[in-house]
Amino acid sequence: MSEHQTHFQSPLGRVRGHGSAKSGTHHWWMQRVTSLAMLPLMIWFAFSIASKAGAPWEVVAEWIGRPFNAVLLVAMIALGFYHTASGLQVVVEDYIRPERSVMLANLAIRSVCVLLGLLAALSVLRLAI
Amino acid sequence: MANSHDAREATMIGRRTDGTIIRRPLSPHLQVYDMMQMTSALSIMHRITGTAWSLGLIFLVWWLAAAAAGPDAYASVQWFMGSFIGVIMLFGITAVAWYHTLAGLRHLMWDAGYGYDIPTTYRTGWMVIIGTGVMTVLTWIVAIIAWAS
């Protein structure tokens, strides 16, 4: 340990990485992980879906159901809704008061994201299996 | 200080040099920040586009659920997406999604420790703005070619 301690936090607290929220950098880190993972998926999806503009149901349903596409779509849905829920959480924490309302808003956001994510994933699986 | 329902209020309490208690000012604050600077304007745009894109996801789910439900349900999504309002909305979602993705990439660059000096900040800022335009137009060229064929 250095002679002059420049941090108020104890060295043990620092290596554990836990602040007052007891979750360390987990939320921040997961936002980066999901961003990085979605970057290629978004580019793939944007151009794939654009090239299906106006296509009949048969073509679109067949495309969604192909194993390769279905796996990427389900991955994008899971990452996307995880990222969206934790992204909106930060916006709510910044602008909404008091804390009770923050908690209620985040529970509502999480419920909607989980339900929409499940609906989207089930739809893909139904076409794929 | 009045009885508070928000534990975060505890961090807002400060003292003047004479010891009297005051509420600290918020930072960054709209009255202090000049929102007409490119740096702060692009920053809030990332938040606005993130939130707008969250709402846009509803249309993605509708599209997938309708495709799974069958040809009739899919036809009604297609009717809406092809209507005047539908096209305007899809165009908006495309621009918002590309902005958020490119500005997100800029965030990841910062997180990796690069691009903090002022000239680079402005250069990457312009790259995000121009990139959003280019990618949005490119996506729609692909869509229009697909639609016409």
Ligand code: HEM
């Ligand atoms: C499903 C699509 C997406 C939605 C709905 C979405 C939504 C959001 C929301 C609501 C936030 C919070 C904004 C804030 O705190 O100011 C956010 C943050 C963020 N997003 Fe996304 N996002 C999506 C895709 C992406 C992609 C593809 C990237 C890739 C580069 C990305 C990168 C980021 C980053 C780096 C942050 C954190 C920014 C910060 O710390 O201020 N997002 N997103």
